[in-house]
Amino acid sequence: MPHCHGKTAMELALSRRNLQDMNREVVKADSATTRIPEVDFEIPPYTQKGSLSTIEGLIDRAVAGLEQDQQLRNATAPAVAVKIDEFIDKLKKLKEGGFTLVIDDPSGNSFVENPFAPQKDEALSVSHYKRTPQQDAQLGIKAEDEEKPSNDIDCMRNEVLTFNTNCPECNAPASTNMKIVQIPHFKEVIIMATNCDDCGHRTNEVKSGGATEELGTKITLHLTNVSDMSRDLLKSETCSILIPELEFELGMAAVGGKFTTLEGLLKDIKDLIVSKNPFTCGDSSTSDRTEKLKLFGEKIDKIMAGEMDVHIVLDDPAGNSYLQNVYAPDPDPEMTTEKYTRTFEQNEDLGLNDMKTEGYQE
Incomplete structure (x- = not known):
């Protein structure tokens, strides 16, 4: 394996x-x-x-x-x-x-x-x-050396940093580009992109540029128009996705951190659940399961075409996810943002309960 x-x-x-x-x-x-x-x-x-x-x-x-x-x-x-x-x-x-x-x-x-x-x-x-x-x-994983803090953050914002890595598909030597980007009306994020010249595989990942927020964030968007598909969206690696009308929930680590559009996120969900599901082919496949997942993919297609009235919920205990408000700086009538206090279990998942930021030298 x-x-x-x-x-x-x-x-x-x-x-x-x-x-x-x-x-x-x-x-x-x-x-x-x-x-x-x-x-x-x-x-x-x-x-x-x-x-x-x-x-x-x-x-x-x-x-x-x-x-x-x-x-x-x-x-x-x-x-x-x-x-x-x-x-x-x-x-x-x-x-x-x-x-x-x-x-x-x-x-x-x-x-x-x-x-x-x-x-x-x-x-x-x-x-x-x-x-x-x-x-x-x-x-057999060697701990990475800690990066020395830069004294010139403004220079880092204006340049693309490149470091050597290996392709996650073919393991050939490749390079990863990293850039700090400011999202309007939100915060800074770090975008990391890898492009392999050997096999052509491309990947991108988004990391929050700031600390974990004091409160969690729950963003709910009521999809009323196909134009909503073009909304910019930042899903952090700690964010769960829910579509209540489909009784669908995707855990925080399933898709990883992404900076994309709402349409791009739905395409990723369809690929993960339907197209790239390893248990829909070969001996693992059953007609009932394949039909169920096919039906789910058709519903996702209808949502992207604006033919289904649904809600998209982004639930991020770390508070580092974002969905574009096309009416900014005015409120968005179709979107609600709720701030909430994390539970003990959510703090445990984020590693915050055992985190000591004062007197840690003792």
Whole structure:
């Protein structure tokens, strides 16, 4: 399995409620730890190769691994063999009742299928966290040297900085351009763009140029005209997207940070959910799932054509997302912006609860 490490670590937790959950597809990277707390079962990282399987397949694979040397144990350590037989029975009985499957992956590359996509899966929770230096070392990631602060911010605003990197597609040497841009009536952002001369792959990413705001921001736009598709939009990496009329919710890290238009964001959502979905082709594909996602793509097309009356909601706990007000500096009659106090869980996701900005030298 390719070692293309995500920017944050990931923990997936699924509460198995019915027999159909056993058929959920699972991508488990070799760096992931797999746990079933109810039976004190754990598969440490790097003890198994990465795999594409189902939840039932994961359990069957674990059972097969434990049964492999039972004949030898019966001859050399019968007491140990009896205990392992008892534990194997516990694993097999998991198929009959409820349990929780936890996949903790520092590389951020593991995945558990959401059969209700594009709707939210109530039984599945995904949390992202910052890797520790020890986890970075295990993954072979070298910590980047801290950049020395510039004494001339005005010069940085007026020039494009270039640094060497590798193409995320073919891993060939490439260069990334970085520019600080001021968005009118909002704030500064950092736009980073990579263009690979070898394979032609292009990518762009937006980072907020400022600190996390004191309050979260929730922007709601009522789409009433196809001209709304040309509104400029900044979606930070901490922003979730909701379309209530479609019962659709996209988590904060799914698309990454982007500076685009509303039409560009909807095209990205369609590509992510429909066109580039790895579970819509090959053995993973089912006619019911393919039809459901096709219908969702048709609804997105109708929204972009102005044929559906919907609301677009940008919910950013960090307060660093933006949607253009075409009536600025006057209020926009079709758009509302709500400031709210973050919950403890949202501060935890943003890494703010443990952040110490005063007296940290002590």
